[in-house]
Amino acid sequence: MTSSLPAEPAIAADAPLLFFDSGVGGLTVLDAARALLPDAPIVYAADFAGLPYGEKSEAEIAARVPALLGRLVERYRPRLITIACNTASTIALPQVRAALDLPIVGTVPAIKPASEQSRSRVIAVLGTEATVRQPYVTNLAREFASDATILRFGAPELVRAAEMKLRGEVPDPAIFDRAVAGLVSQERAVAIDTVVLACTHFPLVQDELARAFGRPVTFVHGAEGIARRIAYLTRGQSFVGNGLRFVATGPAGDIVPYKPVLEARGFTSFDTL
Incomplete structure (x- = not known):
């Protein structure tokens, strides 16, 4: 008698890649990732309400980042998360990986x-x-x-x-x-x-x-190295639909000044968390 492990659940082709940063700095990582994965659906999340992370305490960041990412995972069901923020990665990456059961890519000094x-x-x-x-x-x-x-x-x-x-x-x-x-x-x-x-x-x-x-x-x-890591972790996966979506914490009006540069990158959907 033989037994086998249950098959891994299929990843939906429209499941996005989620990029997270305190603001728009993570666009530098997103640009490199899109050069390798131009068809991937994207959700980019900016924590405008928490900006800037670099002046916050380690305890604040270690508590804030996993909580926000948990909410984003519930809403968007991503296949992979990239924490496109050095401060958040160097402080909160272990807590995020412990809290969320999906691939997490961090950003560390190059x-x-x-x-x-x-x-x-x-x-x-x-x-x-x-x-x-x-x-x-x-x-x-x-x-x-x-x-x-x-x-x-x-x-x-x-x-x-x-x-x-x-x-x-x-x-x-x-x-x-x-x-x-x-x-x-x-x-x-x-x-x-x-x-x-x-x-x-x-x-x-x-x-x-x-x-x-x-x-x-x-x-x-480190943007290009992070992009290669994302491509490696999603190798063989299918991508379809959903385009590029931008979501931010804080008032919706905070997004407005960034819309020209975001629309130039292909973002068509804007929302708040």
């Missing part, structure tokens, strides 16, 4: 690829205050860049600057000057050749940061 590229062995990590102080970052540096000097700086103003830019506003250039000054004022900073953008918002203002540096540096972030 220290490994930065170490592979750096020649001077002085690497800057630019993130939110909550991200750069995490032991997770220390562990990544120890594992993948033990021979390098890692200089960290928390620049929460850059989150607001990126949000402003996507709303069509022009951020004050002094914001970028202050972020760069926070790095280059540190000991050994003259040898920085690689900068890890350890917040998904920051690639949106990479050009402005490059201007503020005033000399060649290589910027590294």
